[in-house]
Amino acid sequence: MTMAFNESQRAFAAALLHPGQPLPQGITTARGVADPVRFAVYRNNVYVGLTTALSHRFPVTKRLVGSDFFAGMARAYAADHKPASPLIMHYGDDFPDFIAAFPPAACLGYLADVARIEVAWTEAYHAADRAPLDVAQLSAVPPEHIANMALVPHPSARLVLSDYPAGSIWSAHRGETVAPVTDWRAEAALVVRPAMHVEIRVLPSADAVFAARLLEGATLGEAAQTAFDAAPDFDFGSALIGLIGLGAFCTIEPVEGERP
Numbered sequence: 001m002t003m004a005f006n007e008s009q010r011a012f013a014a015a016l017l018h019p020g021q022p023l024p025q026g027i028t029t030a031r032g033v034a035d036p037v038r039f040a041v042y043r044n045n046v047y048v049g050l051t052t053a054l055s056h057r058f059p060v061t062k063r064l065v066g067s068d069f070f071a072g073m074a075r076a077y078a079a080d081h082k083p084a085s086p087l088i089m090h091y092g093d094d095f096p097d098f099i100a101a102f103p104p105a106a107c108l109g110y111l112a113d114v115a116r117i118e119v120a121w122t123e124a125y126h127a128a129d130r131a132p133l134d135v136a137q138l139s140a141v142p143p144e145h146i147a148n149m150a151l152v153p154h155p156s157a158r159l160v161l162s163d164y165p166a167g168s169i170w171s172a173h174r175g176e177t178v179a180p181v182t183d184w185r186a187e188a189a190l191v192v193r194p195a196m197h198v199e200i201r202v203l204p205s206a207d208a209v210f211a212a213r214l215l216e217g218a219t220l221g222e223a224a225q226t227a228f229d230a231a232p233d234f235d236f237g238s239a240l241i242g243l244i245g246l247g248a249f250c251t252i253e254p255v256e257g258e259r260p
Contacts, residue, residue, distance in 0.1 A: 050078040053088050054095060057122055060173045061099070061115045065108070073102055089126060093119060110164035117170045117200065120158035120191040124198045127156035132194040132247035138240075141252065147221030151214050151249040156193040159208070159215055162186060167202040188212070194247025201246060206231035207239040211248065219255050 051074040055062050062070040077098045083091045096119060099105055100112035132154055141149060160166065165181050167189030172179045188208030190201045203211060209230045213223035220240070227234040243249065 050083070050091065051075055053091050054078075057089070057092050058095065058115055058118045060118060060170050061111060063173050064111060064114065064169070065105070069104070073099065073105065076102070089122060095119070110162065110166050110169055113160060113162035113164055113166035114170050116160050116162075117166055117189050117191065120160055120189075121198050121200065124156035124158060124191045124193040127154075127193060130155055130250040133244050133249040133251055135241065135244055137252060138244065145254065147224075148219055148255055149252050150217060150219050150255050151243075152251045152253060153215050154192055154194060154247055154250045156191070156198070157215060157248045158191040159203075159212055160189045160191065161208070161212070162189070165202075167200060170200065171202075190243075190246060190248060192247050199246065204239075206234040207242065210234065210236075210239050211243055214243070214249070 051071060054074040055070065077095055096112045096115035099115050105111050133151065163186050165184055165187045167187045168181045168183070172181050188203045190203055190211060192199055206227050210223050210227035213226050224236050
């Protein structure tokens with residue numbers, strides 16, 4: 001009995017998100033009559049709910065392509081991507097990957113990365129609260145130990161790397177008036193919420209290399225070396241103070257033993 005009920009549930013869920021599938025067997029009205037038209041109305045309501053959730057989570061992505069294009073893209077996504085959590089705020093975590101492989105959006109290489117920034121924004125908004133690292137805590141570390149210290153990322157910190165100016169594009173399309181993006185180059189967008197509001201900042205390229213290594217768990221010495229290798233004029237002090245000032249980390253701790 002339980003197995004039959006579970007199979008009916010799976011068939012019902014599959015038919016809801018795939019318009020080409022027929023009305024599942026056993027699904028009837030109160031009168032015991034199969035009614036594909038009424039089921040189609042219910043199916044459409046599910047699609048509307050899912051696509052509306054995506055439009056709320058990805059407002060800049062929607063603005064970039066227009067309502068009609070976004071609705072078609074969201075509906076195509078919803079057809080094969082059922083919510084994995086009862087918390088609808090998580091729906092669309094992999095929407096950027098879908099966009100990257102969506103043929104009609106192939107000419108908009110930056111679109112998936114803008115969507116990744118919006119995913120990071122939502123994750124940062126709902127992240128745990130932690131007091132950000134204070135510069136005074138860093139100053140208390142003896143200079144000879146700095147290189148072997150690691151910074152613990154703030155729970156909200158995310159870094160989105162893009163071959164396009166995705167951070168600038170996102171920022172330019174947030175307000176009522178759209179400002180043109182004239183500097184068309186790769187960008188790294190740091191997304192963080194150290195206090196009440198989510199902040200998104202485009203980092204200088206050398207600082208982005210440094211930040212990426214620190215967020216991966218590298219020591220300050222390792223991260224600095226990677227940044228110097230990428231840009232000999234990298235300013236370690238300025239980059240470190242800048243990232244701490246943005247609230248990207250919540251504490252500092254020593255790393256014992258050999259690094260792998």
